[in-house]
Amino acid sequence: MQKFLSDLGSCTAIIGAQWGDEGKGKVTDILGEHFDVIARACGGANAGHTIVVGGKKHVFHLLPAGCLHEGKPVVLGSGMVIHLATLLEEIETLKRAGVNLLDRLFISGSAHILFEFHKNIDVVMEERRGAKGIGTTKRGIGPAYMDKAARSGVRMEQLTSDLAAVLTEKAKAVKSMYGIDVDMEAELGALKTAAALLKHTIVPSLPDFLRGFIEKKKTMLIEGAQAVLLDLDHGSYPYVTSSFTTATGALQGLGLPPKILSSCIGVAKAYCTRVGSGDFLTEDTGEAGERLRERGGEYGSTTGRPRRTGWLHLPDLKYGAFINGFTAINLTKLDVLDTEKEIPVGIGVEAGGKVIYEKLAGWQTSTKSITEFSKLPKAAQDYVLFIEKQIRVPIRLIGTGQGREEIIIRN
């Protein structure tokens, strides 16, 4: 662990290498203990990061999973869209679990507020797309970023202002465009409740605030949300989210200079999943895919939707490694493959669009809870080494179960 940590350096980003739900939360929780500041940069409550600590499950949507470590400053970046009631609920849930956050939470004043009507618009827009629906999480993400890009959004720095007039204007536009009646009383009430609890957490200039930490030589861990293939610019458009999900996007979302990043961990499942619509070349809609879903518990932590399942596609991992500059990979959920006789891995695509598979031998024995690479069955070691060789990034973390301790760290 020590060698691994010293290789990470002072600022590490954790980035999803596939279509999300790779297990970013688990690795943030594990590494969080060793960093001074923990941050989320972009996205909103479309994220669902589940961790299991001491047998107890915690699900985060807006807060970084690393926030369980008492006393550490937790930052929500300018690139985020924040649904206030969801945030308050997360803070309250933590409080009930004995974790206090309010005195160490710092929210960028430039982050946008995601209103209830953004969620309603998301639903209407999906309906209007019909068969071409994106399969959004219906958390209002697209509409909130639409307001941001149109420069008509409301930011966290306005939380304590009187927003009645602004929202009345907004309500008129929402009604005429989408036929939605905005519940003004509920929206204003939510703002008031949130203002009372959160006003002291709002940071006017996040870059200046973070510079203070950097000048004091504090280390920082950034928990990415979503994943490379869902990136608005570099993902499978239009079947993407509305934020920037890469390492560069995370730095932009926090207002940090690119040179600050000392390492970037790409998180990839040992197979592949996707929720929502869009291409999934290595999807397996047969029995094996069903097995992956059941063994891997592949049901969305935000929406409960069954995730589509399939196999690794190495060209995608190479793509993500390039865009993000992965310095290490965390291959997660290796244990889910324990019962497979043979494991197909997509290594390329023929001119006609057909995936070329390499079939690797399965190990058909349990890898659950193993914490040393040498204790893995030979075929499982070979599987990891094959992927590593192909993508040319060291696989330094390997997940062997949901629990915090169920991980192999390779020095």
Ligand code: GDP
């Ligand atoms: P995230 O969005 O990237 O943080 O990932 P999610 O939390 O949405 O989905 C990952 C799921 O896999 C969670 O339920 C984790 O508890 C679970 N998980 C993470 N790593 C492992 C692992 O190595 N093995 C198994 N079996 N489950 C894991």
Ligand code: IMO
């Ligand atoms: P984490 O952080 C998996 C997907 C949705 C949909 C598309 C657009 O848990 O990995 P949106 O609601 O963002 O407008 O939906 O993006 N999506 C995710 N899929 N994990 C996520 O987050 C996701 N966030 C968004 O399913 O296909």
Ligand code: MG
């Ligand atoms: Mg998730």
